[in-house]
Each structure stands twice: as C-alpha cells, then as structure tokens.
Amino acid sequence: MKVLILRPSYVPEISGGTHLAVDLVEDMIANDIEVILVVPAPFRADDKVKEEYRNLKTEKQFDDKLIIHRINIFAGEKSLFSRALRMFLLTVGMFIQSLKTKNVDLIMSHSMPPFLGPISTLLGKIKKVPVLYWEQDIVSESLITTGVASKGMKKKLFYSFAKNLEKISSKGSDHIITISEDFRKRQISMGKPEDKVDVVYNWIDTNQLKPIPRRNNLMFQRYNLDPNNFYVTYCGNLGIPQNVEILVDAAKELQHIKDLRFLIFGNGVRKETISNYINNSGANNIKLLPLQPLEEASHVYSVGEVGVVIGRKGTARNGFPSKTWSIMSAGQAIISCFDIDSELSNFVREGECGIAVHPDDPIALKNAILELYNNPLQTKEYGRNARNYVSSKFSRDAATENIINIAKELEQSKKII
CATH class of the missing domain: 3.40.50.2000 (Glycogen Phosphorylase B;)
Structure with missing residues (x-):
C-alpha cells in the first residue's frame, strides 16, 4: 500500500504538530505502508536550516519507503495578505507535485493550509483513489476567535469563504478523522454520515517525551x-x-x-x-x-x-x-x-x-x-x-494504529467497489 500525504510541515520544521507526523509516518512504514510526503520547505526554522533545505527538493529515507517532496515558496507571513498568498502558492506547488506522483492507493490530507483539503479531493477524483481528511483546525471559526474577521462585510466574506472550503473538504473526502468529539459533532451536523467520521485524539509518545531531572x-x-x-x-x-x-x-x-x-x-x-x-x-x-x-x-x-x-x-x-x-x-x-x-x-x-x-x-x-x-x-x-x-x-501506539486501520479499510473498500 502506498499513501500520498499532504501536510503543512515536517521535520526539521519546528511546529506543534510535527511529532504527530513523524510518529505516524514511522508507524505506517513499520506496517509495510510506503509514504510519499508533500510538504513545504522548512519555514519556521533558523537560517542555517532554511539554507540547507533551500535547494533540497526531494529526500529518501527508510530504504526509500519514505519519499519527501518539499515545496519552497519565497513569501513571508508579516501581514494577513502575505500569509494568504504564501498559503495559496504553497497549495499550488503541492498540487502540481502531487499530480506527478504515480501509483498511490490513498491520499491523506490536512486541514491546513485551508486550500489543502479541496485540492486533495480534486486529486482523489483525478487519481481515482480515496481521500482521508485529517481535521486538525477549523479555519472559519479561527477567523472569528482571532479577530481577523470580526465584524461587518469582512467577517461575512472571510467566514463564508473559509466555510465553503471546509464544506468542499468534508463532502469530497471519503472519510474524516477529527481530533475532538466537538469536531466530530460539527462534521455530522454538516451532513457527513456518522460512520464516515472518527475521533482520534492527538497523542504523545511517553517513551520519547519524559521527565528530565x-x-x-x-x-x-x-x-x-x-x-x-x-x-x-x-x-x-x-x-x-x-x-x-x-x-x-x-x-x-x-x-x-x-x-x-x-x-x-x-x-x-x-x-x-x-x-x-x-x-x-x-x-x-x-x-x-x-x-x-x-x-x-x-x-x-x-x-x-x-x-x-x-x-x-x-x-x-x-x-x-x-x-x-x-x-x-x-x-x-x-x-x-x-x-x-x-x-x-x-x-x-x-x-x-x-x-x-x-x-x-x-x-x-x-x-x-x-x-x-x-x-x-x-x-x-x-x-x-x-x-x-x-x-x-493518549498513547502513540493506540492512536496511530487507529489511523492506520482506517486507512487500510478505506483502501480495501475502494478495491471491493
């Protein structure tokens, strides 16, 4: 089985969800699943790391069972416009790279950047493979709580646009994994069948992260x-x-x-x-x-x-x-x-x-x-x-096993059809 994963970051990028990606990829490979990872080049990193990865577009690890394609976009995040532009350009680059990837059995997408879900559903249709959507964020709600779109026409336009992206991601995905029961209830209220939405809480590997005197x-x-x-x-x-x-x-x-x-x-x-x-x-x-x-x-x-x-x-x-x-x-x-x-x-x-x-x-x-x-x-x-x-x-083993089983069942169900 070969899985194409699109996500917002991977090591050596320093971000909150990086350890989840590392754990999941390692455990997929341990379960004889090949992984092709399409991610942005490190952005929230020091200058030495950025320079090292500036021209490193493709990496192979785990005896070629993991192939990483990194998309480098020269755009900052100092303003709302520049952040949106960077997200859009990254998504385009990730889409083009994913189109080039052949013979995959499943696409696993992420809720950030917000364009990633919709383009993953399009990729699924083009490649005729199932799409598993991992909802870690709800962008439309974030726009309100952060004050980015807090009132008037700006609120209505931004919120509606983000909401539509989420609807496309939800409707176009064959199965959804959310990180909380509240997220699951929201997906069901949007019309997703209950048996198409699972909760897998984010986890931690307590063998790796432990108290240090x-x-x-x-x-x-x-x-x-x-x-x-x-x-x-x-x-x-x-x-x-x-x-x-x-x-x-x-x-x-x-x-x-x-x-x-x-x-x-x-x-x-x-x-x-x-x-x-x-x-x-x-x-x-x-x-x-x-x-x-x-x-x-x-x-x-x-x-x-x-x-x-x-x-x-x-x-x-x-x-x-x-x-x-x-x-x-x-x-x-x-x-x-x-x-x-x-x-x-x-x-x-x-x-x-x-x-x-x-x-x-x-x-x-x-x-x-x-x-x-x-x-x-x-x-x-x-x-x-x-x-x-x-x-x-919230152990690593139980969580990643759950995700892997969902992915395998999804891939098998499509073969039966």
Whole structure:
C-alpha cells in the first residue's frame, strides 16, 4: 500500500504538530505502508536550516519507503495578505507535485493550509483513489476567535469563504478523522454520515517525551537558569489565538516573588509583538527563548514545575493545543487558560492534572500560578497525575494504529467497489 500525504510541515520544521507526523509516518512504514510526503520547505526554522533545505527538493529515507517532496515558496507571513498568498502558492506547488506522483492507493490530507483539503479531493477524483481528511483546525471559526474577521462585510466574506472550503473538504473526502468529539459533532451536523467520521485524539509518545531531572537538563546550562527557582513555562506557537500577553501580565504582578520565574519557548507571526510587550511591561522575571529542536522536547517541557496552555475565548471551536500532552508527558502540572467548558479543560479536571481557569483573564491565571507555587506538594502530585493520565488515555501506539486501520479499510473498500 502506498499513501500520498499532504501536510503543512515536517521535520526539521519546528511546529506543534510535527511529532504527530513523524510518529505516524514511522508507524505506517513499520506496517509495510510506503509514504510519499508533500510538504513545504522548512519555514519556521533558523537560517542555517532554511539554507540547507533551500535547494533540497526531494529526500529518501527508510530504504526509500519514505519519499519527501518539499515545496519552497519565497513569501513571508508579516501581514494577513502575505500569509494568504504564501498559503495559496504553497497549495499550488503541492498540487502540481502531487499530480506527478504515480501509483498511490490513498491520499491523506490536512486541514491546513485551508486550500489543502479541496485540492486533495480534486486529486482523489483525478487519481481515482480515496481521500482521508485529517481535521486538525477549523479555519472559519479561527477567523472569528482571532479577530481577523470580526465584524461587518469582512467577517461575512472571510467566514463564508473559509466555510465553503471546509464544506468542499468534508463532502469530497471519503472519510474524516477529527481530533475532538466537538469536531466530530460539527462534521455530522454538516451532513457527513456518522460512520464516515472518527475521533482520534492527538497523542504523545511517553517513551520519547519524559521527565528530565534538572541536573541533566540541557536548558539549564544553555540559558543559565537557576535550578533553585520555581518555573512556569509556555512552549509553542506565538500566534493570534494564543493570548500570551496575559502570561506576561501575570508575571509582572508576581515579580516580587524572587524565586518565581517565567519562560516562553516560542516562535510565530507574533514573536516580535510578544517580545516588545515583555520589554514594555517592565517585567524582569520572564524570558522569551527560541523554540528548540524536536529531539530536545523532553528537556524543554521538563524545565518548569508548571506548564501553561493559553487560548483566546472561543479557541476551542477551532483547535486543540497538542502541547497539552507534551506538558503532561513531562510530568508538569498544567494550567489550562482555555474555554472553561472545552474538552481540554475537562481533561485537566478529570485527570486531576492541574487547574482550569477562564481564558483572557490574567488575574485568574495569576491566582492559579500562586496556588501552585504555594503548594509544591500538590503541584508535584498534579504532575504525576498528568503523566499517568496521558500515558493511559493518549498513547502513540493506540492512536496511530487507529489511523492506520482506517486507512487500510478505506483502501480495501475502494478495491471491493
């Protein structure tokens, strides 16, 4: 069986979903599935990596069972227009490259960039193979919650356009995998038959991402961190949905506590904005550090006693932060500053992994941090609970096996027809 996968990133790109792609590809190959991967060239990476991959268009790995085609587009993301242009050009490049790919049995697509789903359904019709759509994001809802399209005609046009792209992706796909029960219900409400939609929660490999003692943690040496401090960390994307400013506000309110420190490991379109916000806040207890390579994720997520997940109000309608499982797998207590009735916040409460507070509320966030700082034994208990919870419910093996079985059944069903 040979699968063509189109997705928004792959190693060495540093992004939230990269480890999911790596795990799935490795496990597909272990199950005798050949993979052809069509992805953008690394964009959120340092200059050395970008230069290395500038002219590297094709790679072969795993004894040629994995072929990676990388599409290089020279367009930035400094404005909404440039981001949209980059997404469109990438999609065109990925479509052309995918057309050249022969003898595939299945196409697996992704919800980002938003044009990827529709062109994958077109590819499925051209190649006469089934399409499996992996819905990680809901762009139409994201436009609203991030304020990109918040009012008037702009809201109506942007929202309608994104909604139509999602409908095309949904209707044209033979099967859909969503990352939450809420996403599944939404697909069914759009007319997709229940037996054509499955939930596979994002996962974490707890054998790979595990707690690292501070004496062995590379981050403490690399960034000259005092191992005697109590650390609160945010790790991940610095975009519009992530209202990271409230963490800076909370840090400023708590800077009188000398051994309480805040670290942001992040990158994204708002990195410069967040850096300026920190500098202008006057907070002296918070550092903005670059995202680290995927292979050092255990070190990054083990730095702090507490890991924070932040999303603006309504963000739960358009995504699920995969960093949640990384925080838990590293044995950190978690503060979910997210929609209070979301699956994420429910998981935090159900697993007794930390504290869930309302989004966009720096005072609630500050109070949650104080509660964990003042109760170190409870914080350690939350961390132990978190690792146990994610190990038992969101393991890599069960999740990738589920996706692989869906792909195989889909490919076999088309052969029967």
